Amino acid sequence: MDAQTIIAKRIAQELRSGMLVNLGIGIPTLVANYVPSDLRVFFQSENGLIGTGPLPEEGMAHPTLTDAGGRPVTALPGACTFDSATSFGLIRGGHVDVTVLGGLQVDQQGLLANWMIPGKMVPGMGGAMDLVTGAKRVIVAMQHSAKGKSKIVRQCTLPLTSARAVDLVVTELAVIAFPAGRATLIETAPGVSVAQVLEATEAELVISPQVQEMQL
Amino acid sequence: MKVISLDEAVSMIPNGASLMIGGFMGVGTPERLVDEIARQGKRDLTVIANDTAKPGTGIGKLVSAKLVRKAIVSHIGLNPETQQQMIAGEMSVELIPQGTLIERIRAGGYGLGGILTPTGLGTVVEEGKRKIDVDGREYLLEAPLRADFALVQAFLADYLGNLAYALTARNFNPVIAMAGATVIVVADHIVPVGLIAPDHVVTPAPLVDYIVANG
Numbered sequence: 001m002d003a004q005t006i007i008a009k010r011i012a013q014e015l016r017s018g019m020l021v022n023l024g025i026g027i028p029t030l031v032a033n034y035v036p037s038d039l040r041v042f043f044q045s046e047n048g049l050i051g052t053g054p055l056p057e058e059g060m061a062h063p064t065l066t067d068a069g070g071r072p073v074t075a076l077p078g079a080c081t082f083d084s085a086t087s088f089g090l091i092r093g094g095h096v097d098v099t100v101l102g103g104l105q106v107d108q109q110g111l112l113a114n115w116m117i118p119g120k121m122v123p124g125m126g127g128a129m130d131l132v133t134g135a136k137r138v139i140v141a142m143q144h145s146a147k148g149k150s151k152i153v154r155q156c157t158l159p160l161t162s163a164r165a166v167d168l169v170v171t172e173l174a175v176i177a178f179p180a181g182r183a184t185l186i187e188t189a190p191g192v193s194v195a196q197v198l199e200a201t202e203a204e205l206v207i208s209p210q211v212q213e214m215q216l
Numbered sequence: 217m218k219v220i221s222l223d224e225a226v227s228m229i230p231n232g233a234s235l236m237i238g239g240f241m242g243v244g245t246p247e248r249l250v251d252e253i254a255r256q257g258k259r260d261l262t263v264i265a266n267d268t269a270k271p272g273t274g275i276g277k278l279v280s281a282k283l284v285r286k287a288i289v290s291h292i293g294l295n296p297e298t299q300q301q302m303i304a305g306e307m308s309v310e311l312i313p314q315g316t317l318i319e320r321i322r323a324g325g326y327g328l329g330g331i332l333t334p335t336g337l338g339t340v341v342e343e344g345k346r347k348i349d350v351d352g353r354e355y356l357l358e359a360p361l362r363a364d365f366a367l368v369q370a371f372l373a374d375y376l377g378n379l380a381y382a383l384t385a386r387n388f389n390p391v392i393a394m395a396g397a398t399v400i401v402v403a404d405h406i407v408p409v410g411l412i413a414p415d416h417v418v419t420p421a422p423l424v425d426y427i428v429a430n431g
Binding site for chain 2: 045046047048062063066068069075081083084085088123124125126127130133134160161162163
């Protein structure tokens, strides 16, 4: 199983029927592929849609039915559309149950940096700051390291996305939670030892007394 | 409301004007107006919108033609030309969290003196802004935004100017229609009065100054 699949499958297990869920671009988008079909999860696209469905069949794309990346999507029966003020009212107002976002760095208190690398990449924060500030639960989906460097750091060196700590980080090696504001290893990926996770992680990790293996 | 030709509509916009433009990655952007602004070469524009789309699409066309002096947007990541012009100092870009941007526009159009939001606290976004405590919670005070023109893309416009929108092409459009001093609308379909049911009108006719004639 490749890194992205491990991450997406594990995060899909966090979703429950009836939840309103916002998936970011990249690995987070893949989470929808692993949600069991009997779960009724409402997926929001922050450009103004609840009920986002899978990609349209070839030739069936509609120019005004798109996701937050501007790509064609479908709408499931029961979908609804709204303007950007309503969309961000849903997000900032605490009506979104789970947001899944990508990350550049998460530090050992759970603070996230995911919107710019000064001097290199300045895409803008888009909706990320509102999502991290306002969603009930924030899950970060990212690879454990980039170019050999741990993305789970002692302290973020990149500009923060929010002063609010995230709730869960899922990588291809581990699941990390933040009880009492401290990064805590709670699961390892199949075949990965606690020592291997510690080796790959810059942040100081608390080891849960019952570290489990991800059930994929 | 007055019906106007595309050429006349854009002729009203002076160089240096501030424009709110509907659309999200080009979806729901009045492409006909954008194309005509580029054709007439209106310069030194301030564009307030969600994003600068991508080269060849929506607001991206104005960026490519180097007509934008300042962009007030939430995202430029899919338009490398915006980033290049920003780095080269040819264009200034003010990045604003998307939820804050739309609320600042809403505040401008709704007669509010600003909004209080927790978004941006503890980040570079809070620099230079007032923090206000409400019942023990801290918020940033964000000022209202208005513009000389709002350029709106609707799905339906009736002969009075009532508007309805389509799917994800709605996005910023109904909000900017409240916040532009002059509101110019392009509609996919111009229909008789009564065809849009009162409950389905999203933007009330008195807000609309001009509808660009189809054809």
